[in-house]
Amino acid sequence: MEEEKKVRDVVVPGEEIVVDGKPGRGVFIENGVMHSMYLGIVDVRSGYVNVIPLSGCYIPKRGDKVIGKIVDLAPMNWVVDINAPYYAPLHVNDVPWRVEFGDTGRFLGLGDVILAKVSNVNEMGQVWITLKEQGLRKLEGGHLIHISPSKVPRVIGKGGSMIQMLKDSTNCRIYVGQNGTIWISGTPDGIVKVIKAIRMIEREAHTYGLTDRVKEFLERGDE
Amino acid sequence: MTTKFSEGVVAESKRSYIHKLAKEGMRIDGRDFDETRPIKITTGFIKRADGSALVELGDTKVLVGVKIEPGEPFPDTPNLGIMTTNVELVPLASPTFEPGPPSEEAIELARVVDRGIRESHTIDMEKLVIEEGEKVWVVFIDMHILDYHGNLFDACGIAALAALNDATVPAERFGFGEDFKLPVVHYPVPVTFAKIGEWIVADPNLDEESIASARLTVTTNEEGKINAMQKGLFGTFSYDEVKKVINRSLSIGKKVRSIILGGENGEEN
Numbered sequence: 001m002e003e004e005k006k007v008r009d010v011v012v013p014g015e016e017i018v019v020d021g022k023p024g025r026g027v028f029i030e031n032g033v034m035h036s037m038y039l040g041i042v043d044v045r046s047g048y049v050n051v052i053p054l055s056g057c058y059i060p061k062r063g064d065k066v067i068g069k070i071v072d073l074a075p076m077n078w079v080v081d082i083n084a085p086y087y088a089p090l091h092v093n094d095v096p097w098r099v100e101f102g103d104t105g106r107f108l109g110l111g112d113v114i115l116a117k118v119s120n121v122n123e124m125g126q127v128w129i130t131l132k133e134q135g136l137r138k139l140e141g142g143h144l145i146h147i148s149p150s151k152v153p154r155v156i157g158k159g160g161s162m163i164q165m166l167k168d169s170t171n172c173r174i175y176v177g178q179n180g181t182i183w184i185s186g187t188p189d190g191i192v193k194v195i196k197a198i199r200m201i202e203r204e205a206h207t208y209g210l211t212d213r214v215k216e217f218l219e220r221g222d223e
Numbered sequence: 224m225t226t227k228f229s230e231g232v233v234a235e236s237k238r239s240y241i242h243k244l245a246k247e248g249m250r251i252d253g254r255d256f257d258e259t260r261p262i263k264i265t266t267g268f269i270k271r272a273d274g275s276a277l278v279e280l281g282d283t284k285v286l287v288g289v290k291i292e293p294g295e296p297f298p299d300t301p302n303l304g305i306m307t308t309n310v311e312l313v314p315l316a317s318p319t320f321e322p323g324p325p326s327e328e329a330i331e332l333a334r335v336v337d338r339g340i341r342e343s344h345t346i347d348m349e350k351l352v353i354e355e356g357e358k359v360w361v362v363f364i365d366m367h368i369l370d371y372h373g374n375l376f377d378a379c380g381i382a383a384l385a386a387l388n389d390a391t392v393p394a395e396r397f398g399f400g401e402d403f404k405l406p407v408v409h410y411p412v413p414v415t416f417a418k419i420g421e422w423i424v425a426d427p428n429l430d431e432e433s434i435a436s437a438r439l440t441v442t443t444n445e446e447g448k449i450n451a452m453q454k455g456l457f458g459t460f461s462y463d464e465v466k467k468v469i470n471r472s473l474s475i476g477k478k479v480r481s482i483i484l485g486g487e488n489g490e491e492n
Binding site for chain 1 (some may be wrong): 234236243
C-alpha cells in the first residue's frame, strides 16, 4: 500500500484521468475520456480506476457495516442517521425481534446507537439497512466520534492491525463503521487515549510509517 | 428540543459518556471545569473596516468588523453616540444554520453581546458627538460566525471587545477633523456556563452545549462589576449555583481580559 501511495495523483473535479483501466467509482466519462467527480486521489485496483474523495460524506455501499443513530420512529420502521446523503429506514422485518405494529419505541428509542449493515442501495443513493445478522446489534454505553469516511481504512490498518493495537493497549472495545462513525467503550482514560490516537491517525493519514508512530504514542502514554 | 444550536437528536451514548466523565471531574476534551478553550485573537484582520478582530475559541471562529459613520442621534439622547450590534449565522458555519432572516438564536446572541457592551459603558458615548442633537458617530458592530463549535456568546463577546479596542473613528474621511481612537473605557468579558447534569462547566463546546440543560452567560468588567446576565434553555440554576457561577465568571473573565488586551495595553488589574 505504501508503495502504491507514491504514484497516486491528486485530481480536481472534472480533471481528465489518463490511466489505463475500466471506470470505477468517482469517475465519469465524457467524449470517451475519464474525468474525476471529486477532489481526491486516483486509485487503480483490479483493473478499475477509482477516485477516492479526500473528504465529504459517506457514500453507502451494499454490505458495509455502519454505525447509525436513531433519529425518528414510525409504526413500522426506525429512521437512522448513518452520515449518508439520505437517512436510512430500518424496517421491523430487518431486526431480530418480533415488533408489534406501532411498538417500535420499545426496542430502539431516539438517540440509540446501532451497528447495522447496508442491505441495499439504489441508484438514487437511498439506503436500506438491516440488523438481522450475527454481530449486528444495539450499542449500549460507550462514546461516538466521527472521522472522514475516506480515512476509515487507515484507522483499521492493514488486516486490522491498527485497530487491534488500539484495543490491546487501552482495553477498550472499538467498532469502526464504514461511514466514519467510531464507537468506543471502556474506561474514561482509555477512551480519551483512543480518541487522541484516532485524531492523530486522521491528521497524519497521508504519511508513511503511521502504525509505528501510533504505537510509540500509545506506549508513551500522553501527548 | 431542536434549536439551531443543537443537532436535533443527540446520541444517548454521548450524553451518558459526558455525564460519566463529569462525575470523575473530567470533560470531553480534557479540560478542567473552569478552563476555557485556547483563545487566539487577530486584530485588524479586515483592512477596510474601522476596527476588526478574528477570534478563535477552540474550533469556534468568529469575525467581527466595526464600522463607524456619522448619523443622527436619537431624539431622547442628543448628546450620545449610537451603537448597534448585528450577528450573521452564515450557513457555512454549521449544518444547522440556514439562510434567511435572522433566527431567534442570532437575535439573542446579538442582544447578549450588545447588552454586555452597552450596560458596561464600554464606549464613552459622550465623546462620539460631533454636533449635539444634530450629528453623532454611529458604531456598527457586525459579527460573522465562520465556524460554529459551541459557545458563540463568549467568542462573539471577546471578538466584539477586541474589535472595538482596535477601532479608529474615521473623522478625516468625513471631514470632521482628525482621526481618533474609539474611546473604549471599560472591558466587559462574557463567560458562559452550561449545566450538564448536576455539574456546571465553563465555555461549553458543541458536544456539551448539545446536552446542556441550562446555560448562563455572565458579563463582568475589569472592576469586577456584573454588566449583564442571560440565562438560556429550560433547566434551572439554584441560588447558590448562580452565586458560584458569578464568582467563577469573574476569575475566568480576568484571564480572558488579559488575553484580549495582551499585546497593546499590556497588563491591567
